[in-house]
Amino acid sequence: MTTPPRFVEDYLLALLAQASHAASADFHARLKARGVAVPVWRVLATLHGAAAGATVGQLGKTCLMQQPTMSKLLDRMAADGLLARTRQGRQTRIALTSTGAALADSLVAEARAHEAALLARHAEAAPALKALLRAIISG
Amino acid sequence: MTTPPRFVEDYLLALLAQASHAASADFHARLKARGVAVPVWRVLATLHGAAAGATVGQLGKTCLMQQPTMSKLLDRMAADGLLARTRQGRQTRIALTSTGAALADSLVAEARAHEAALLARHAEAAPALKALLRAIISG
DNA sequence: CGCCGACACATGAAAAGTCATATGTTCACC
DNA sequence: GGTGAACATATGACTTTTCATGTGTCGGCG
Numbered sequence: 293m294t295t296p297p298r299f300v301e302d303y304l305l306a307l308l309a310q311a312s313h314a315a316s317a318d319f320h321a322r323l324k325a326r327g328v329a330v331p332v333w334r335v336l337a338t339l340h341g342a343a344a345g346a347t348v349g350q351l352g353k354t355c356l357m358q359q360p361t362m363s364k365l366l367d368r369m370a371a372d373g374l375l376a377r378t379r380q381g382r383q384t385r386i387a388l389t390s391t392g393a394a395l396a397d398s399l400v401a402e403a404r405a406h407e408a409a410l411l412a413r414h415a416e417a418a419p420a421l422k423a424l425l426r427a428i429i430s431g
Numbered sequence: 432m433t434t435p436p437r438f439v440e441d442y443l444l445a446l447l448a449q450a451s452h453a454a455s456a457d458f459h460a461r462l463k464a465r466g467v468a469v470p471v472w473r474v475l476a477t478l479h480g481a482a483a484g485a486t487v488g489q490l491g492k493t494c495l496m497q498q499p500t501m502s503k504l505l506d507r508m509a510a511d512g513l514l515a516r517t518r519q520g521r522q523t524r525i526a527l528t529s530t531g532a533a534l535a536d537s538l539v540a541e542a543r544a545h546e547a548a549l550l551a552r553h554a555e556a557a558p559a560l561k562a563l564l565r566a567i568i569s570g
Numbered sequence: 571c572g573c574c575g576a577c578a579c580a581t582g583a584a585a586a587g588t589c590a591t592a593t594g595t596t597c598a599c600c
Numbered sequence: 601g602g603t604g605a606a607c608a609t610a611t612g613a614c615t616t617t618t619c620a621t622g623t624g625t626c627g628g629c630g
Contacts, residue, residue, distance in 0.1 A: 308451040
């Protein structure tokens with residue numbers, strides 16, 4: 293008799309979380325090797341190529357962090373010289389410094405290479421997967 | 432002219448993380464309404480229907496938490512009467528108390544209902560999606 | 571104009587997570 | 601059987617996140 297499938301092994305939200313975690317694991321290891329924390333990387337990636345910068349709120353949403361967490365992360369990144377704040381009315385615009393932009397460029401290149409390798413291992417299904425993930429994200 | 436696609440908007444790892452986050456959002460809200468933190472839920476879900484319990488290490492892996500984090504989470508859950516530890520040689524076996532099992536049952540039922548609704552919205556693609564996620568998880 | 575509610579962000583105290591390491595256990599090998 | 605390496609978990613110092621709330625700004629409306 294086969295063991296009945298345990299709930300957690302077929303639960304969609306668990307599969308999503310585990311897939312996300314597993315897929316990111318080795319890239320995250322490379323980040324750590326370079327001394328870059330995951331939240332820092334997310335901000336850099338989000339700001340990469342965003343000429344006009346972004347607001348704290350926008351960064352929070354796309355990086356999946358709460359607003360106070362983001363504020364404090366930005367404190368540290370500013371202290372490290374990666375970005376600068378500019379108050380604009382009631383919102384704060386965040387822009388990378390040249391140091392931050394250089395780091396972002398370098399990491400984005402590495403991420404792209406890593407992604408390409410991952411996609412190659414699921415070549416047929418990849419476009420459909422991305423589309424499906426987008427659908428889920430859109431609700 | 433269309434804006435060039437920003438890196439982060441087409442990056443697979445970001446899509447996975449965002450999809451996972453978005454898909455979980457309203458269930459997590461229900462957990463919060465019941466006063467249950469997400470890591471607590473994950474442990475309950477993992478232990479649900481695991482007659483023999485699990486070890487700290489196993490829980491850490493399936494719940495995507497590091498071992499010291501798990502140890503301390505288990506401290507709190509034990510203090511709340513949700514589970515009990517039993518040292519077995521060099522490992523510690525974790526089993527739900529009846530209180531914990533009742534809570535787990537209730538939450539798992541709610542999670543199944545929530546998942547069913549989500550799957551219904553992506554009926555055709557769901558099996559393929561799960562298969563793909565499993566492939567990613569397996570590396 | 572002046573006021574009030576909504577908004578965007580910052581901050582302080584408390585909780586949770588992380589990193590390094592300590593403790594206790596098993597296993598292989600001599 | 602004793603010793604040392606690998607394992608499984610626990611714990612302590614420190615960092616990050618969270619929750620609640622504070623501060624400053626815009627918007628509409630009397």
